[in-house]
Amino acid sequence: MKLTIKKKTNINKLLRKATFISIVILMIVVLVASNEITHYKVAITAQPLNGCLSTDSLPCTDTSKKTISEPFIPDTKLNKQQRFLSAIARKLPTVPQPGTYEYILLRNYGAVFVNQDVGIKLPQKDIFANEQETQEFQGSLTMGHVDGTKDCYLQKSAADALNKARVQQQIPLKSGYGSGDCTRTFNTNLRFWHKYANNQVLAKVQQGKETKVLGLVAPPGTSQHLWGLAIDLRVSNKEQRKALNQNGWFQTVQNDVPHWTYVGLSEEILPLFGFKKQVVQGFTYWITPL
Template sequence: MKLTLRTQKNITRFIRKISFISIVILMIFVLVASNEITHHKVAITAQPLQECLSNDSLPCIDTSKKTISEPFVPDPKLNAQQRFLSAIARKLPTIPQPGTYEYTLLRSYGAVFVNPDMRIQLPQKDIFANEQETQEFQATLTMGHIDGTNDCFLQKPAADALNKTRTQQQIPLKSGYGSGDCTRTFNTNLRFWRKYANNQVLAKVKQGKETKILGLVAPPGTSQHLWGLAIDLRVGSKEQKKALNQNGWFQTVQNDVPHWTYVGLPEENLPVFGFNKQVVQGITYWITPL
């Protein structure tokens, strides 16, 4: 009886060892098989691109997913207007139809919609109807203070870029001190409009019969200043202009000499996005191609 029990125990130990070894062998097999499958999949995925690169007659297109942070660059095969529209379509839900009042405003003030900085907040349309709409939008903005001013604020990326510029060159605000040169309220925009124009002029602008006024003052609810992306400055030297340009600031509203727009692009990239360079009385403007 004792011999039989000892034998049973030995058999049990033997079976356990065999089972353990079998499990280990099975795990190794699974890992090897999985590794082979993975390499096979990689080879299949890479093969078409390799074939394309080795064949000069094929147009090579990288279909891999791009990260969200990768900057957008318009298709160089498109004309200037198409490149500009393809860029702003990423920020503006509805592109106005040519000939409309909204399209006229986009032509004059739409440069900001190409800004690539993901921290920039842009309006969903290019006209605010009243003070309430303006305040609702401005409440969503993260603002930054312009150093050395009383109450001049811009959207933070724009403020940071201007503060950096002003460490390189002394560039005063147009008024010399404050808020009227920077982010404005709807009522301030309206007050400036009434200073230079009236309802009859506005009616002509809406009909497309008057556009020169847009280089002097923006109609109510349409100013880039409402968006925290524009500022009026006193700029006289080439060094000042160069410093502003190097930090993404450009003159984009023709004939509005003190007005600077934060586009956030290097100057060499402006033509890539469709901007037209126009020099008027020695001043370089980058105009939308609409």
């Protein structure tokens, strides 16, 4: 009787052991299969973008999910314009076509769309229609305070980079105090436009007949200041410029001397993204190649 009970106990142990081994094997099979599926999905997600970059024509729209966090480097086989467009195609759902008002704006104010800083947020288009659209976008931003100011705020990454530059050198705001130099409301942008231009000039800009004014003031709803990625500064020497450049800040709007844009790239890499160096009256601008 005792022997029979012992045999049953051994059999139960063996059964439990066999069940445990089967469960482990099943888990391994599931994990391997899951891992293969994940890699397959990643390969599919990356494929449309690779296709955009390999073409000799203008880059196509990237319809894949924008989850890529690694820094993007343009294909050096492309020309300057194509390299620039391949970078902004990752940021804009649809790249404006040549000859359109949106394309004119992109040419003048589109430098920020190559920014690789994962901490910033870019708009999905280069024109806000009204104050409500502007506020909705600005309400989604993570903002940072510019040290030594009362009410100057930028997107946090931009503010942090500017604060580092201002630790290296004293760099005052254009006005010396405030919000008009930093992130602006739609109505502030509109007020500045009416100070220097009018609706007739706007109509000419929209047709591409008057673009010099864009180096003086941005049309309503189009200013980089609305995106929290631009600031007006009083820069008077090379040391100040060097400190700003070292922290990703550049002059990108030709003839707008006090205007600085947070591009987030080093000066050495700007040509790789298609930017053209333009020196005008002693001021160095990095211009988009559009």
